[in-house]
Amino acid sequence: MSKWSRRRGAQPIPLLIRIMAGLGLLLLLIPLAGLLLAAPWSNLAELLTDEDTLEAVRVSLIVSVSAAILSTLFGVPIAFVLARANFPGKSLLRTVVTVPLVLPPVVTGVAMLYGFGRRGLIGRTLGLELPFTTVGAVLAATIVAMPFLVLSVEGALRNTDPRFEQMAASLGARPLARWLTVTLPMIRPSILAGMVLAWARALGEFGATITFAGNLPGVTQTLPLKISLAFEQKPEQALALSLLMLAVALAVLVALRDRWVPRR
């Protein structure tokens, strides 16, 4: 009973609000329940260890980990610029950084074809061949995943006390050294949280990947692509793979439960 008691001084929650919250929860839970009930539990191990599946797991790991690393290498500096610098066009920069969050990933994929495709803006000029390659899949995943890292890190930077950096400067630390030895350690938990979120988003990426990088088994066929195709041929394999993705998603959220929504 004590677990359910209200916070001290909090007002009772009206019945209507509780009902609406319950309905909203059902909306989220019913599909998950359906998935768990339909899952082929008896031959799960077999379905998850066949050769094609392991190959998709391997591609997914390579692509998502690489995307998380690239997101960090580029995303932390972007977050730093957004949090600390003042310049005209800053709100435009923030829009550019966050637009993949709201854009349908398939649109990101189409845009990437015209930008990085071998007949696109950059590909044509530099003779690059990125579509249908693992590097292409990594780029697609990085573009959709980086905003999660940038937002997480920028928020943390805004909450740090700039006086630490000023103090380091007054002691003679050069700007880059100050950034590496004072600023970065202060926001390390947020960088880690951002990396995990970016990794999870990259792991789930589908639309931009299939549009830009195609669906080459062993090269660009990640787990979500495999699930989408398998669903029409071997639904029980799609279900088994969906369970795997769900388990990973839950693990990520449990690991991040205090980071994503700070607990009071």
Place this chain on the structure above:
Amino acid sequence: MALIAIALVAASCSQDTKTVDVFAASSLTDAFTELESRYEAANPGIDIRLNLAGSNTLLRQIIDGAPADVFAPADAGYLTDPDLLSQHRQIVSTIFAGNTLVAIVPIDSDLKILDDLFQPGLILTRCADGVPCGVATNEWLDSQNVSLGQQSMEANVRSVLTKVRLGEADGGFVYRTDALAASQEVRIIELDTGGTASPTVSVGIADLSDSDGPARDFVQFVLSDTGAEVLSTLGFDQP
């Protein structure tokens, strides 16, 4: 809550218009878009609503309960799927056209003949294994006893076409009608070499509505002379 209900009702049926949900294969995109506009022009009270996707995606949706009135897969074999038959016992299907599998390359490609497609290092696109054009591609590859380099397995024939059209893939396998729909951007390489005929599929259609209504009428229209004329203009073979 009430507002949402009203919005849903308003979206699902405007007054006096009957909607026919037609689930048609990607390879029928242009044909059925044209047939839709002709039929709607002649029958003002009917709204033909097209759901275009790979045949196996559509079949899956129908088996999972999607409200399809008409099903037209790229391969008539999909109309005898056991799960489909157990849902629609009265199904009557008709073969109304044929299609031919061809190879395509970007119009300015250096690849000229079929053998060029078997060079190492090319990026080829094709339909995935369960899609009719993927099944046809596999059968052809087996009969030729050849294997291809890296192949991107696309969910439907139109995404194969798009990737060759944009020049991002070096070549692909599609139906002749898809290739003709983009004849400014892709060049056809026939597959009938070595004494074997080109692989073909029979395109079928079935009324799933189980009633004598507009769905049946639309199917009759597809099978009519007007329908046949639209299909042959787009390059479909006679059934």
